[in-house]
Amino acid sequence: MALFQSSIVRNRLLSMLSQEDYALLEPSLERVSLPLQTVMIETQQPIQHVTFLESGISSTIANTDEGRIEIGLVGREGLVGVPIILGVDQTPHRCVVQGAGEGLRISTVDLRAAIQARPTILQPLGLFVHTLMVQMGQTAYANVAFDIEARLARWILMTQDRTNGSDLVLTHEFLAAMLGTRRPGVTSATHALEGMGSIRNKRGRIEVRNREMLLELAGDAYQVAEDEYERVITTN
Amino acid sequence: MALFQSSIVRNRLLSMLSQEDYALLEPSLERVSLPLQTVMIETQQPIQHVTFLESGISSTIANTDEGRIEIGLVGREGLVGVPIILGVDQTPHRCVVQGAGEGLRISTVDLRAAIQARPTILQPLGLFVHTLMVQMGQTAYANVAFDIEARLARWILMTQDRTNGSDLVLTHEFLAAMLGTRRPGVTSATHALEGMGSIRNKRGRIEVRNREMLLELAGDAYQVAEDEYERVITTN
DNA sequence: CGACTTGCGTCCGAAATCGGACAATCCATC
């Protein structure tokens, strides 16, 4: 199944496509760089592209009157532009690049045409939508059932999953938005994690030291969505 | 567009289908009653049916080690069995009937065959999945950004939207699970709402007195998902 | 190198929520 392709494409959804399906999309895919803070989907604006991330992280944000709350995280295991997959043209939730990277993007028009021509393309995309729903559900759960330390551990794990090394570029300010809490709350939570040796705190960066510890801290808020992804989406 | 049909079918997704699409599903639809506490989707069990609710309420639950947290609410505006729509056979989140009612259900096999035969059937179902994702996102947001009173107001509104009258059958115990909080917390929150005249508290029941007040209390956690539904799904 | 910006550490009182227990009440049923 398209060996050459997986050596170029790192996105797990694209590399899951059959050779024929991928061949149909390929001419329409445009490689784009995704600098930090790029707004990939703006509230109430038509979504022009679907982007398959190759690296980096994008997060979905529930827009609040002031202050943002992150409700979803996507890396190279997924795509940005889920509403398009579901036949919707826009959404009230914004998507922003939270870790610089690259993506392969396709215009909404081209993607829809491709799906029309070969409906099997939709298959892996639907699977991904499911895993994202599970992730959001777990986030809703974590937000109400876990304290800041546990939620912090969860987000660090989720971020690391979508990053190469163990050095994560994350300011406390940003983490506070992810966790829906105040910035000083993050500072003390990172200290707690650092105190037990699970992470190391640097300026604008967090180094994962002991992943096992983080897993334990995050409890059953983590791993459910991640297992579901592996169960459902098999990249060969 | 199938006038006779909408006089029988109250589910908003079914009544959105074209006459031809509906005609294909109709023979496979089985009317079932849904008593309280019916488990419609069990964790890690193959989903055998997709159910279009005609009345009543089903909620999606993030299974925790102990104590449940509700992460989604569906009534006659939607369906239970979203994973099937997305091509997945099971899910880690349970679905339970929280308000007795009826549904029209179709077996997974028949639904898939119908979609195969007429892919346009998938269209409104995808739209609904989108609105459900928005709802879950708003729940994640509300869970971390609003206090118990506001979240209670939101759930009361969401429940009323899916119920005929203004008398909601809801115990505090149940509300506590919905809100992810302790039961006494609900008691005092209901008192607060009752004190301002927005609801009336009876045994095992809540009567909505002043919906405007509830809207104000719930802030921007409510209405976003609801508006998105109306924008995206138009039942004629 | 020095000023400046950005990010981090810390402190405080106030408020919300927790955890757990126990009392009071309603209502169905006998």
Add this chain to the structure above:
DNA sequence: GATGGATTGTCCGATTTCGGACGCAAGTCG
């Protein structure tokens, strides 16, 4: 109309988180 289970009301101390402010440190850039 008494009994028992389910539902609701209440209380208390402990803990978490909030909200806001202020000072410090680390890079950056002229």
